[in-house]
Amino acid sequence: MPDQVLELAGVAVLVCDPAGPPVTTTQDALDLIGAAFLGAEVVAVPASRLNEDFFSLGTGFAGEVMQKFVNYRLRLAVLGDISRHLAASSALRALVHESNRAGHVWFLPDLDALEARLTTPT
Template sequence: MNIRKIRKNNIEIAVVDSEDTLITDPSTALDFFATIQYDSGCDRFVLKQSQLDSDFFDLKTGLAGNVLQKIVNYRMKLAIIGDFSIYASKSLSDFIYEMNSGRDVFFLNSEEEAINRLANS
């Protein structure tokens, strides 16, 4: 795993580069975000869709809700980048829409979009 720090609008954002699944349950998520925050000094993160366990995108498992609640509770911000059109779930599509309307968690198509959104939220 590699962490790149990008500075935009005087805000530092940690971009996590890894081919591995990094978040598989709420406790590993909290440990992961705390470690990244400590190592990078950032409280805004960019992750790839592939770095999240596939259960994250099945809302019935509760993984997404639990993980994202930790982001909000610990006053962090997260952008997840990928192609979310591959999921046929209307509830997931609605969930993504609601998250993108907020200020803490975003589901976006590219790293550039993620950096821009995190730097302006």
């Protein structure tokens, strides 16, 4: 399935193909942002496409990627099981907890959870 824009809870979401190219640089994140300018408000990226550095907060990569989305006024949803990363890092657990309480970046298990989150006001 190629990346596609779907409407979830009345919001245009760019749903990224799990088999798509990995996000390993900030330029890769900017490429997703550029694709979202076709009309999406949210970019849903499978966790499997994110480089391991994203989940190792000491690298700063997650912060760079998340900031790019905020700067361009797009929401980012990381979809999938990240329990292995959460088990290894209390800092990541804190980031995920705080991010999920806010409205710009969410870590969710799947598209159904994203749709439910979009239905709930932040």
